[in-house]
Amino acid sequence: MGTSALAGDPGLDRLLMKMRARDIVDAREEDVLRDSVAEVRESRAGRIIIRAGAMIGGCTLLLDGLVCRYRDLADGQRQIMELHVAGDFLDLHSFLLKRLEHHVGAMTPVRYAIVPHQRVREITERHPHLTRLLWFQTLLDAAIHRERIISVGRRSAVGRIAHLLCEMFVRLEIVGMTDGNRYALPLTQGDLADATGLTSVHVNRMLKRLRDEALLTFRGGQVAIHDWDRLQRVAEFDPAYLYLERLPR
Amino acid sequence: MGTSALAGDPGLDRLLMKMRARDIVDAREEDVLRDSVAEVRESRAGRIIIRAGAMIGGCTLLLDGLVCRYRDLADGQRQIMELHVAGDFLDLHSFLLKRLEHHVGAMTPVRYAIVPHQRVREITERHPHLTRLLWFQTLLDAAIHRERIISVGRRSAVGRIAHLLCEMFVRLEIVGMTDGNRYALPLTQGDLADATGLTSVHVNRMLKRLRDEALLTFRGGQVAIHDWDRLQRVAEFDPAYLYLERLPR
DNA sequence: CGTTCCGTTGACGGCATTCAAGGTCCGTGG
DNA sequence: CCACGGACCTTGAATGCCGTCAACGGAACG
Structure with missing residues (x-):
């Protein structure tokens, strides 16, 4: 071609x-x-x-x-x-x-x-x-x-952020853009706030909590997931909505 | 047929x-x-x-x-x-x-x-x-x-409810199911809360406010819109997202 | 070397939730 | 006919999560 x-x-x-x-x-x-x-x-x-x-x-x-x-x-x-x-x-x-x-x-x-x-x-x-x-x-x-509606409608602030970062991990993994438990997500905390319906100040606090609880680190546009299982539980993340099944469509 | x-x-x-x-x-x-x-x-x-x-x-x-x-x-x-x-x-x-x-x-x-x-x-x-x-x-x-993401993410409680009730009015109007400025919406305040990411108690208070400000009445599953222009402004409702244009698709 | 953007933290305030109590309406059954 | 239960609505008071305001530090950049 x-x-x-x-x-x-x-x-x-x-x-x-x-x-x-x-x-x-x-x-x-x-x-x-x-x-x-x-x-x-x-x-x-x-x-x-x-x-x-x-x-x-x-x-x-x-x-x-x-x-x-x-x-x-x-x-x-x-x-x-x-x-x-x-x-x-x-x-x-x-x-x-x-x-x-x-x-x-x-x-x-x-x-x-x-x-x-x-x-x-x-x-x-x-x-x-x-x-x-x-x-x-x-x-x-x-x-x-x-x-996303569920996140902003019903999840807590940590939950929303955790969920978004779980989702991006899976979506990037599909296209081969993760590196082990890490991936690039060149966003500011303000961007993250606009995506989760929070303020940048509160995003900052919640990221600190996620870091302190050894779930994940978000710094310099890099995400590192330290405990996928617990993170998934905090986020109530179930990848079913990404429909990762090979079926005749 | x-x-x-x-x-x-x-x-x-x-x-x-x-x-x-x-x-x-x-x-x-x-x-x-x-x-x-x-x-x-x-x-x-x-x-x-x-x-x-x-x-x-x-x-x-x-x-x-x-x-x-x-x-x-x-x-x-x-x-x-x-x-x-x-x-x-x-x-x-x-x-x-x-x-x-x-x-x-x-x-x-x-x-x-x-x-x-x-x-x-x-x-x-x-x-x-x-x-x-x-x-x-x-x-x-x-x-x-x-x-809906915009509503639950960024709109105030009154705004969310007002917006949802604006949307349902337009959608029902398209299929000929409104009656002047009124339409049937057989939901409880709890249902409305689940749709807007609020609690039923707070929905109740916001409906009271909308009533007191003569914008709309929601009672017994019936919505009556009293001031469409002001309601639209409170909701920041713009029906562009419903794509009501006859175009070749 | 100042400017700007971003991240971080503390203090305070407010919107929405939680808890609680009472009211209305309506279908059911004694 | 009316007592009863249940679902829903309404309202007040207290709590709390998140927002607002503010100050400061660091990094990048011109």
Whole structure:
């Protein structure tokens, strides 16, 4: 597939790893995906990649970096709804929604690929199984959203943070981006607060508690998990919502 | 379409109203949907319709009644993630997820139709546009989830309740189930608390405040909105996330 | 070498929870 | 007919988790 803008890029491979953790993706489907990429772009940390309300012509596949979906409220508060890592589509839902009600912002320098909506549309016309695989990815986002609702709705402050860090560990493990019990999560404590519905001050205290209780360390954008079992219990983390079963979809 | 189990049922018509608020659904697609229904079932208030973790063979379309998706936590707390009204698919996502990580429970007596996964699969093989319309419905659920994350994460207690009651008004209006500024929402204050991440005691106080400020009345499962503009402002409610535009999808 | 962003910690305050008691409504059965 | 129980609503008082305000330290950067 020499025409691909992505030949050998690890970003697309990570998407395939995510998909193959849940179903079979055959070589032809892989080629279709590779050939669907129109171009690769970059952006700097702090930039908005996709602006809320803007009409969108293509879906964005994150190749490298950390990204979040968020919205700002009238009083200046911010809520991060989801974090995205390499291999994630940032806005596959834009294919049918046409515009988004939230921003998509880069937390780090990022590289991403564009898949024009027209190509996705062609996939829905010609490749039913691949269509279902893409649909499935958006259902995964929704399941992650639901878990976040539970976190901010009912979990304690430590629980929320612990849960988020458990989730990111598992999601990064799927795409081969963990290093033993450690992984990179280049966020500030303020970002973590916006993702968990807390304040940065309180996040700071809860991180200290998690450290003191030898559950995990979060420092300099690096997470080290010291006691996975106890952490999971504190977070009430059950990875069932990530649907890590290879089933025909 | 005399073979349909649903000939003339208002439940399926409500699904069509939802879809037609966002795109065109032609007569052939309407027939395909009608013919996809295998059977109609009923259930009593308080019953679980779909149990978390169970393998699922068909999708459920709510014809009548009020339903919620929820999960219970270890300490007995409950979080409701979404409310469903007639015309909503309760578990279209089960088509690809195969099982759900949350329960689906009846808040009132309900009637619902079953669409076997096999039929949905056939739609994805033969009817790309109808497939996109179904996919779109699941994306709408995700958008509603995101709005709930913002509510429980960052909105005040009054704001959360106000927002939920704004949302239900608009969603019920789409399917023709409002009566001027009033609509039926047969929930207890405890249910409302589980949906907003509050306690029933506090919900009670906030409802009193909304009443005292002449914004809305919630009593006996009936909502009456007295000042939509001010309520919208209190809730910071912007219906953009419901994607009420007729666009080719 | 000042500026800025981030992390850390303490004191205080407030919103929501918890605990508790009493009220209403309604279906059930004596 | 009415006593009774149960589910839900209402309200007050006390508690507590998390937020706000504030000050300071360190690291990165221009």
